[in-house]
Structures are given as C-alpha cells and as structure tokens.
Amino acid sequence: MKKIFKSVIIMTICMSVLQGCSIDPEYYSQVSPSNFFDSQDKVYQRFARPFTSWATYQGGVPYARFTVLNTLASDELLMPNRNGDWYDGGFYLNHFTHQFSPATDGYWNYTWDAISESIAQAWSAVEDIDKNVDFDALGFPEGIRESMLNQIKVLVAYFYMIGLDAFGGMPLYTSNQTELQSRATDKQTFEFIEGLLLEALPTLPKKASGDAEKGYVSQGTAAALLAKLYFNARPYTGEEMYTKCAEICTKIKNGEYGPYALAGSYQEIFGFSNATSPELMWVVPSENSKREVGGGTPQYSTHYNTWMYLDNPGAMSWNGLCLLPSQDINGKHYLKVAGNLGGPFKLGSPYDKFEATDLRKKNYVYNGNGQYTGMFLAGVLTNPHTGVSCIADGSREYPKGTIIPMVDQVAQLAPDPNGTRYPNGRKEGALYGEENSGVRLLKHSPIPNEADNALRFNPEVPVIRFTEIQYMLAECKWRLGDKPTAANLINEVRKRYFAGGNDPNPATAGNLDEYRFLDEWLIEFIGEGRRRTDLVRWNKFTTEAWWDHPADGPGKEYLNRFPVPASAINANPKLEQNPGYK
Known part of the structure; x- marks a missing residue:
C-alpha cells in the first residue's frame, strides 16, 4: 500500500517579487535560455521552477519527504501494521523502531534524493536568470533581480537545512557546473547555510500588514530560518547559539522583518x-x-469510511497514520501508570497530553460556511448534523455496518465471538493494529461537506508560523536562565485554546522543565513535521523510551542522524557514510 507521489508541478509567479508573489501551475515546453526570456512572465516562470520541488516535497506534511522522517521516527504519529495493511515488509515500522540502514529502502533514501534534486533545480534557475535575463531591457523595477536570485538562494539554504538536520554535513554546491563534491563537515554546512541567509535577508521583500501569504520568500521567512538554524546549533555543530536565536526571534516579534x-x-x-x-x-x-495540496495527508490517515461521517464522498482515505496511543490494551494510561508494554512513559501519549477542556481536543466537525471545530477523530464518529456514522465495510476486523470507534490504543481489540480470531491471545504493539486503532489527526487542510466541496484544498499549508518564533524564544529564555519569561511566552499561546482563556494547567517557572517543554512543542506542532528535531535537541531521541519503543541505549547516538543511502554513495564515491552505519 505504499504510495509515493512523484508528480512534478511546473509553477509560474504572477505578481511582482517586491510586492509579493503567488505560485500557480503553468505548463510550457523546454526552450533554450538564450531565446526564452523575452518577457517578464517568462522570467517569473523560470524563477518559479525551484519552488516546484519545494512545494512537491513539502506540501504533504507530515508525510512529505522533507518532514516524514521527523514524524515516523518519533513519539508522535505512527503507521502501524493493520493486519498486513501498511506493513510493506516493515518499511514504515523500520522508522519507528530506528532500524535505519543505508542499504534498506526507507524515507532517508527519498529525502536525500529530494534534497539533491531540489538543490540542483534551484542552482539551475539562478544560473539561467543570472546569465540570460536583461532586467533593465524587460522593464523590471530596480531591486527585482537581487530579490529574485536571493529568494532562490534562501530555498537552497532551506534544502541544506533539511539535509543538515537529517544527515549532517552535506556536499556543498554553488553551481551545477562543478564536479561531484565530497561531504563538507557539519560546521561547514552550517556556515554555508548561515551565509546564504545573511546575504539574502536585506534584499528580500518585506510582508506588509494584511498581505496574504502566497509562498514567496520574505524577510520574515529568511529570519525565521536563521533563528531555527541557531536554535538547533548544538546538535549540528556542538556550539550553543541560544543567545543569537533569541536576538533574531526578538527582532521578529518587534516587527523588524514584517x-x-x-x-x-x-x-x-x-x-x-x-x-x-x-x-x-x-x-x-x-x-x-488549481493547485490542490493536501496538507496533513488525511487520505493516508483516516478510516476508509470516514467520508460518511464527513458527509463528503470525495474524502476517500486509506486508513494508515494515527497518533501514538496513550492507553494500553486494558485501557491503562501510560502517562500515569505502567501498562502492558511498560512505562509509565514521559514521552508519547499525545492525545492524553491535550487538556480535556482544550478546544482542539474535540472531534472534527464541519459546521458549514467554512466553519469547523476540533482537529481529532476519536471514539464513535457520528456527524451531529446528518446523524450518519463511520461504519465498517466488513472487509477487515469488524462486521459490515458496525459503528466502530477510533480507539486511543493500538492492539487487538475486535470482537471475537467464536474465540478463533486470536489463537495466541490478544496482543498490543505497532505490529498489532486493527482498522480502528489510534486517534486520527485532522489539522491541516480541513475537509468540508460535499455541498461546500469547492472550499476543499483552499487552506494554505503552513511551513513556518509565528508561534514557532514564540516557542523558540521561550526555550532560549529558559536555557539562558529566565524561566518566568519563558513560561509567560508559552502561556500567551496556550490561552487561545481554552474558552475565556481559562487554562487549567498554565506553564510556570516551577513546572517548566525539559519534559514540559517537549510536551508543549508536541501538542502545539503535532503533525507539522518537526518532532524528531525537538527530541534530538533535548537529547531524548535515542536515550528515552516511549510506547512500544525501548530506548536505543548507550552507543546508539549515531541514530540521531540517518544513513547516507547506499545508492547515493554508489553514484558519488566521494561521499562518506555516517559513523555507526555499515
């Protein structure tokens, strides 16, 4: 059931780069750069091409190639084996169990390839525009050339950030006209990214009040990426840069970049x-x-018949991803007590970590006219407006027509009236999922009913949002000794999720420790493709256990990085493998 999207969309930019631009698809034939650039529109077409790779490999967060490794290898979301569905020879579970291998098929292969392709696309566009476009002759305003080229260079920096985070040092290219390169060191890669961002920042367009985000790279984008680079500097280079990160975040909060x-x-x-x-x-x-991007990839997550509950036959899905469970097979909560698979666990249990009165912790319901509430699918799913429920189709564990609840467990729980379904007893774990195992997330790209289906795919898919700046600043303040300010910054965000701002469990200088910080990152950014990075920064990715995932243990720190694919080393023998991998 593995589905890998490989379609490539060719995009065009339709508005001035200095005023902001949007990315829309336009298909055109290949021509020579020397005779292609005879209008502004064609320059924008070429400028947009590297955004193709970015949108293709980013938009399907958290299942996209730029985010999937941070998701499937963590304590956040899981692709369990559902009686053979989604097992695929252990492909998905190898990420969850940290069975990373350069010779084994895994998303580390696809991520490395996506990064390499995207970087090549970006430098190709820079070369074509820089060498073949006469901006003055085509009547472009002053500053367009620098802004256009530097927006693409920020894309390059972003692609290298993905590589640095996943693999460490990368082969560094500034052109497609050079020979194959060996891998630079982690520090050299870090400094290369930093240099691109610092050079580009002052030349980029600045968002104005009320402007819509359309996918272009602004000063705010570059500043946020620079803050993220400094924020994770310790696992990248061994040097803490929390003061630098805090300085950038403060400038963003003060409106310096928009x-x-x-x-x-x-x-x-x-x-x-x-x-x-x-x-x-x-x-x-x-x-x-026009340009339908399904952020949150609900088609990979929700139950086959969730479309019935959603009142939208177009919302068919394949029943894969779910939240890591909070409860064991007997209903014990792993946050509080030891369960069937050990514990209690400080990590994981994402659904339980949302307060009961959190406005997000409701079942997703579309209420018409573009309005909806909730962002989960848990328990019995009966649409309050139509009375229709999500039912089994009879092809899996539950009889046809049975109203089935989405349970916060991954275990063998289906009815067994004859006592023959589970000859070895009921089991729990990532290998023992069933069709209704796990709470489902419906956060990105909310789904309307059939009557309002013209709204579907209209939401933009967030890549960076201001709350990330707020939380980075909070963590930097905490690490630099200012715990009260850190707690206040967290609480400014939390209060929007409770009626009247009545947060039952606000952060305080006393309760804000490393685990509380990881919990705050988890519940705020669940499904946004960053979880593994946070665990690595807090030194928990290989040292801590969570549900059905024992700690990797001493000597396994190398698992903080993924292996360089064997196929990449075969294509470029100058590449060296990461330590710990054969």
Whole structure:
C-alpha cells in the first residue's frame, strides 16, 4: 500500500517579487535560455521552477519527504501494521523502531534524493536568470533581480537545512557546473547555510500588514530560518547559539522583518481562509481545482469510511497514520501508570497530553460556511448534523455496518465471538493494529461537506508560523536562565485554546522543565513535521523510551542522524557514510 507521489508541478509567479508573489501551475515546453526570456512572465516562470520541488516535497506534511522522517521516527504519529495493511515488509515500522540502514529502502533514501534534486533545480534557475535575463531591457523595477536570485538562494539554504538536520554535513554546491563534491563537515554546512541567509535577508521583500501569504520568500521567512538554524546549533555543530536565536526571534516579534503576530485560534491558522493570518510566515499555497495540496495527508490517515461521517464522498482515505496511543490494551494510561508494554512513559501519549477542556481536543466537525471545530477523530464518529456514522465495510476486523470507534490504543481489540480470531491471545504493539486503532489527526487542510466541496484544498499549508518564533524564544529564555519569561511566552499561546482563556494547567517557572517543554512543542506542532528535531535537541531521541519503543541505549547516538543511502554513495564515491552505519 505504499504510495509515493512523484508528480512534478511546473509553477509560474504572477505578481511582482517586491510586492509579493503567488505560485500557480503553468505548463510550457523546454526552450533554450538564450531565446526564452523575452518577457517578464517568462522570467517569473523560470524563477518559479525551484519552488516546484519545494512545494512537491513539502506540501504533504507530515508525510512529505522533507518532514516524514521527523514524524515516523518519533513519539508522535505512527503507521502501524493493520493486519498486513501498511506493513510493506516493515518499511514504515523500520522508522519507528530506528532500524535505519543505508542499504534498506526507507524515507532517508527519498529525502536525500529530494534534497539533491531540489538543490540542483534551484542552482539551475539562478544560473539561467543570472546569465540570460536583461532586467533593465524587460522593464523590471530596480531591486527585482537581487530579490529574485536571493529568494532562490534562501530555498537552497532551506534544502541544506533539511539535509543538515537529517544527515549532517552535506556536499556543498554553488553551481551545477562543478564536479561531484565530497561531504563538507557539519560546521561547514552550517556556515554555508548561515551565509546564504545573511546575504539574502536585506534584499528580500518585506510582508506588509494584511498581505496574504502566497509562498514567496520574505524577510520574515529568511529570519525565521536563521533563528531555527541557531536554535538547533548544538546538535549540528556542538556550539550553543541560544543567545543569537533569541536576538533574531526578538527582532521578529518587534516587527523588524514584517508584521507577524499570534493568531486568535487554530482555525485562523489552518482554516479555509488562512492566507491572511498574521501568524503565517511561509506557506505552500493551495487552491481548489488549481493547485490542490493536501496538507496533513488525511487520505493516508483516516478510516476508509470516514467520508460518511464527513458527509463528503470525495474524502476517500486509506486508513494508515494515527497518533501514538496513550492507553494500553486494558485501557491503562501510560502517562500515569505502567501498562502492558511498560512505562509509565514521559514521552508519547499525545492525545492524553491535550487538556480535556482544550478546544482542539474535540472531534472534527464541519459546521458549514467554512466553519469547523476540533482537529481529532476519536471514539464513535457520528456527524451531529446528518446523524450518519463511520461504519465498517466488513472487509477487515469488524462486521459490515458496525459503528466502530477510533480507539486511543493500538492492539487487538475486535470482537471475537467464536474465540478463533486470536489463537495466541490478544496482543498490543505497532505490529498489532486493527482498522480502528489510534486517534486520527485532522489539522491541516480541513475537509468540508460535499455541498461546500469547492472550499476543499483552499487552506494554505503552513511551513513556518509565528508561534514557532514564540516557542523558540521561550526555550532560549529558559536555557539562558529566565524561566518566568519563558513560561509567560508559552502561556500567551496556550490561552487561545481554552474558552475565556481559562487554562487549567498554565506553564510556570516551577513546572517548566525539559519534559514540559517537549510536551508543549508536541501538542502545539503535532503533525507539522518537526518532532524528531525537538527530541534530538533535548537529547531524548535515542536515550528515552516511549510506547512500544525501548530506548536505543548507550552507543546508539549515531541514530540521531540517518544513513547516507547506499545508492547515493554508489553514484558519488566521494561521499562518506555516517559513523555507526555499515
């Protein structure tokens, strides 16, 4: 059932780079650069091409190639074996169990390839535009050339950041006209990324108040990427740069790079008209019937018949991803007590970590006119407007027509009236999922009912949002000794999720420790493709256990990095493998 999207969209930019631009698909034939650039539109077409790789490999977060490793290898989301569905020879579970191998098929292969392809696309566009476009003759305003080229260079920096985070030092290229390179060191790769961002930042367009995010690279985008680079400097280079990160975050909060602010609700961030939310700093643009990007990949997550509950036959799905379970086979909560698979566990249990009164911790319900509530699918799913429930189709564990609950467990729980279904007893674990195992997440790209289906895919897919700046600043303050300010910054975000701002469990200088910070990152950014990075930064990725995942243990720190694919080394013998991998 493995589905790998390989389609490539060719995009065009339709508005001035200095005023902001949007990325829309346009198909055109290949021509020589020397005779192609005879209009501004064609220059924008070429400028847009590297955004193709970015949008293709980013938009399907968390299942996209730039985010999937951070998701499947962590304590956040899981692709369990569902009686053979989604097992695929252990492909998905190898990520969860940290069975990374350069010779084994895994998303580390696809991520490395996506990074390499995207970098090549970007430098090709820079070369074509730099060498073949006469900006003055085509009537471009002053500054367009520098802005256009540096937006692409920020894309290059972003692609290298993905590589640095996943693999460490990367082969560094500034052109497609050079011979194959060996891998640079981690520090050299870090400094290369930093240099690209610092050079580009002052030349980029600055978002104006009320502007919609359309996918272009702004000063806010580059500043946020620079802050993220400094924020994770210790695992990248061994040097802490929290002071530098805090300085950039403070400048962003003060509006130096554009008017960004916290949104008032999660619907404003992820809803059907989210493009003008002041929280969004970079998005993959999406539009119904034109450029449809399914952020959150609900087709890989929700139960086969969830479309019945959603009242939308177009929302068919394949029943894969779910939240890591909070409860054991007997209903014990792993956060509180030891369960069937050990514990209690401080990590994982994402659904339990949302407060009961959190407005997000409701079942997703579309209420019409682009309005919805909740972002989970848990328990019995009966649409309050239609009365229709999600039922079994009879092809898996439950009889046809049975109303089935989505349970916060991954275990063998289906009815067994004859006592023959489980001859070896009921079992729990990532290998023993069933069709209703696991709570499902419906956060990105909310789904309307059939009557309003023209709204589907209209939400932009957030890549960077202001809350990330707020949380980075909070963690930097905490690490630098200012715990009260750190708690206040966290609470400014949390209060929007409770009626009247009545947070039952606010952060305080006393309760804000490393695990509370990891919990805050988890519940705020669940499904946004960053979890593994946070665990590595806090030195928990290989040292801590979570549900059905014992700690990797001493001597396994090398698993903080993924292996360089054997296919990449075969293609470029100058590449060296990461330590710990054969």
